[in-house]
Amino acid sequence: MVRLIAFLVGLGFVVVAGWSLGNGVYAFATQPREESVEHQFHLQPEHASYSFDGPFGTYDRQQLQRGFQVYKEVCAACHGLSYVAFRNLEEIGYGEAEVKAIANQWQIEVPDIDPKTGEASTRKATPADHFPSPYPNEVAARAANNNALPPDLSLITKARHGGASYVHSLLLGYRDPATYRNKEGEPVPTEVRPGQGLHFNPYFANLNIAMPPPIQSDGQVTYADGTAATRDQMAKDVSAFLTWTAEPRLENRHRAGLATLIFLLFATVLSYLAYQNVWHSAKRKVRASGPLDPVNLAKSHEASREAGIQQ
C-alpha cells in the first residue's frame, strides 16, 4: 500500500514536470522572443585593429608605453591593476631605473604597517609592489563613485566580450541620450535614460554607466614619444596596454603555436617518408612472391597449359 502511494505521488510529480516542460517548449517554439529596450539600443563593440591580432601578432612596445601613460594619468585615479607589479613594466621596454622612478613617484602609496608600532600606514611603492588600488576598500570605492565599483582593470580585456575593441568602443561610446538614435532611427525612451550620476553609453550592457567619460578631449595626455594624442589614439593605446596586463605571455603563446605548427609539418613529412621507406620493400616482397606477380602468373599459366587445363 505504501509502495502504491509512493508510486502515485512520484507519478504526480512526473506528470506536473512533464506538463510544465511541454508548455515551456511549446511557448519557446511558437512565441517570438520579446526584445528588451536595452537590447534594441545596445551596440556591439566596433572591431579596432591591433598589432597583436591574429596568430602571429606581437605587441607594439611604443603603443604599450603610451597606453601605460594614459592609465597612469587618467584611469589610475579610479582603477587598480592588482595583478601587475611595477617591475613587470620592464617587459614593455622600461629600464630598471625608470621602473624604480615610476614606482617611487606613484601617486598612491601602498598599504604597510609601521615596523615599530605595528599600526597601519602607507609607504612609497617599490618595483616589487603591485599597482595599488586608489581606494582603501570597496566601501570607500563605492562611496566615491555613486555606489558603483570601478573594477580592477588587470584582466578586464579577458572578462568582456570583444576585449580590447570593447574597451576602445566603451571609452569613446558616450552619447547624448537626448539626440541619440539607434539603427532604426528611434529616440532613447525615457525609461532607459540615465539617472543621476549615470552616463548614457550604448556599448555598456545596460546602457547607463557610472563611469564619467574618462577620455574627453584630444591632447588630454602629452605622449612622451611625440605621437598626437587624439581621443581615438588614447583609447586605442590604453586598450592595447590593458590587453598586455591581461595576457603578458601572448607573444610566447603565439611563438609556441607557430613552433608547434612547424614541428607538426616536419613530423608529417618525416612520417610519410618513414612510411614509404618501411613499406616500400615490404610491398615489393609481397608482389614478388604473390600469385599476381607477373612472373608467378606466367609460371602458373605455363603449368596450367602443361597440365592441359583450359583457362
Ligand code: HEC
Ligand atoms: C572617475 C573615476 C573613473 C575613471 C577616471 C575611470 N573610470 Fe572606468 N569605471 C569607473 C566606474 C565607477 C566604473 C563602474 C561603472 C559601472 O559599473 O556602472 C568603471 C568601469 C570601467 C570599465 C568596466 C565596464 C564594464 O563593462 O563593466 C572599464 C573597462 C573601465 N572603467 C575602463 C576605464 C579606463 C580604460 C579608464 C582610463 C582611460 C577609466 N576607466 C577611468 C570609474 C572611473
